[in-house]
Amino acid sequence: MNEIDRRRFIQHSGLAGLGMLFGLGGLSCAPNKEIVDPNGHSLGYRKLPKAKIAPDLVIKETVGLRPYRLSGACLKADKLDEKTIVHNYGHGGSGFSLSWGTAMIAANMVRESGYTEIAVIGGGIIGLTTARTLQNRGCKVRIYAKELFPNHTSSLATGTWSPAHLFCEEERITPQLINVWEEACRYSFRSYQNLLGLNNDMVQWVNHYVIGGKTHIEASGLHLDGLLPERFLLSKNKHPFREKQIVLEKTMVFNIPSYLDYLTREFIDRGGELSVQEFHSVHEMLALKEPLIVNCTGLGAKKLFNDDELIPISGQLAFLVPQPEINFRLSTPNGYFIPRRDGLVLGGNAIRGSWNTEPKKEVTLNIIKALNDIVQHMRA
Ligand SMILES: Cc1cc2nc3c(=O)[nH]c(=O)nc-3n(C[C@H](O)[C@H](O)[C@H](O)COP(=O)(O)OP(=O)(O)OC[C@H]3O[C@@H](n4cnc5c(N)ncnc54)[C@H](O)[C@@H]3O)c2cc1C
Known part of the structure; x- marks a missing residue:
């Protein structure tokens, strides 16, 4: 926790204490009642429904490869x-979160070129958001992609707001990278607010309880003071968990199947064209009829453009049968769950340099064990 966060927490607990003392609507801790801060903002509930987490509830296991780039996403134009x-790839564990922002930056580069007939290579979240952004600016766009949902990395993501998670090496953070990251982050954040309530709640806000560990944003050298809703330290009588203190923050969840479906439909409805095609070399790409190409190939760019900075970081997920009553996220140092429409999604592992996409039973069992250790001790 940095100094600003620490002061905020102290400030909030102090205010809350005063509010309670004078009966002015401070923190209430009555059983099952919503806990609110002195400004009336919800801090969640003292009691929460217990998730059912067991091996026989697993309906799907996946392993996706994050396109991690040591210096962060590649955003540049080449002749x-x-x-x-125009390159737009290498978003690591932050691709969903930063997608609209880096799409906007890539679209600005396209505008400078003056071309309006564009080939976007890649049909993952980066290709789709880039294509939609270009369409909104009046371009005619065709997407070319080897794989579509449910086979590309984007189909295999957890889907939460994590704009600094596994984005780049700490020691490669420069003032220029911070500027680009912040611009992308702010733009994406705003864009996601416009998608709330659409297409079977493909974007939702949920409470996120963090037990004994750092959140994604704390864990990296990239910070966003003032943009995200504040985080709160909850003391023992203000949450249902065994631990003394936990952190509560608000976060966004992206329901990936309905979200990718929505983007694809919007793209087609607005005149976009889609070709399933693999490129084995840059020369094959250069033979396309469109004069401008936006490269959104994720990890595919490693081979196509000889990018040595690009490495996979694999991540295994396990999907449990959907549990609609669980409407919050829980994170522990050894695993998390996220409430999605298509399942309660368990995850938390990251193996640097691994190209292996075979799920391992023991990884799922370890996450189940870690989460059960918390859930079984929740206040009934
Ligand atoms: C387990 C896991 C959890 C994650 N959780 C989150 C999260 O909670 N929040 C978040 O923001 N991000 C998360 N991410 C990261 C996010 O999923 C990625 O950053 C993002 O999906 C990358 O999108 P992309 O479009 O660049 O790549 P991809 O989805 O891989 O798409 C690349 C596209 O390019 C095409 N392509 C590649 N090479 C070629 C070629 N030679 N010819 C033709 N087409 C080609 C592919 O077929 C595909 O269509 C997670 C990732 C994983 C694995």
Whole structure:
């Protein structure tokens, strides 16, 4: 926790204490009642429904490969032969979160070129948001992609607001990278607010309880003071868990199947065209009819553009049968669950440099064990 956060927590607990003392609507801790801060903002509930977490509830296990780039996402324009190639790839564990922002930055580069007939290579979250952003600016766009949902990395993500998670190496953070990251982050954050309430709640706000560990934003050198809703320290009588103190923050969850479906439909409805096609070399790409190419190939860019900075960081997820009554996220140092429409999603592992996409039973069992250790001790 940094100094600003620490002061905020102290400030909040202090205010809350005063409010209770004078009966002015401070923190209430009556059983099952909503806990609110002195400003009337919800801090969640003292009691929460217990998730059912067991091996026989697992309906699907997946392993996705995060396209991690040591210096952060590649965003630049190159000239190759007669064509312009704008790169937008390498978002690591932050691709969903930063997608609209980096799409906007890539679209600005496209505008500078003056071209309006565009080939977007890649049909993951980065390709789709880039294509939609270009359409909104009047471009005619065709997406070319080897894989679509449910086979690309984007289909295999957890889907939460985590704009600094596994984004780059700490020692490679420069003032320029911070500027680009902040611009992308702010733009994406705003864009997601416009998607609330659409398409079977593909974007939702939920409470996130963090037990004994750092949250994604704390864990990295990239911070966003003032943009996200504040985090609160909850003391023992203000949450249902065994631990003395936990952190509560609000976070967004992206219901990935309905979200990707929505983006694809919007793209087609607005005149976009889609071709399933694999490119084995840059030369094959350069043969396309469109004069400008936006490269959104994620990990595919490693081979296509010889990018040595790009490495996979694998992540295994286990999906339990959907539990609609669980409407909060829980994170522990050894695993988390996230409430999605298509299942209660368990995850938390990250193996650097691994290309292996075979799920391992013991990984799922370890996460189940870690979460059960918390859930079984929740206040009834
Ligand atoms: C387990 C896990 C959890 C995650 N959780 C989150 C999260 O909670 N929040 C978050 O923000 N991010 C998360 N991420 C990260 C996020 O999923 C990625 O950053 C994002 O999906 C990358 O999107 P992309 O479009 O660049 O890549 P991809 O989804 O891999 O798409 C690349 C596209 O390019 C195409 N392509 C590649 N090479 C070629 C070629 N040679 N020819 C033609 N087409 C090609 C592919 O077929 C595909 O269509 C998670 C990732 C994983 C694995």
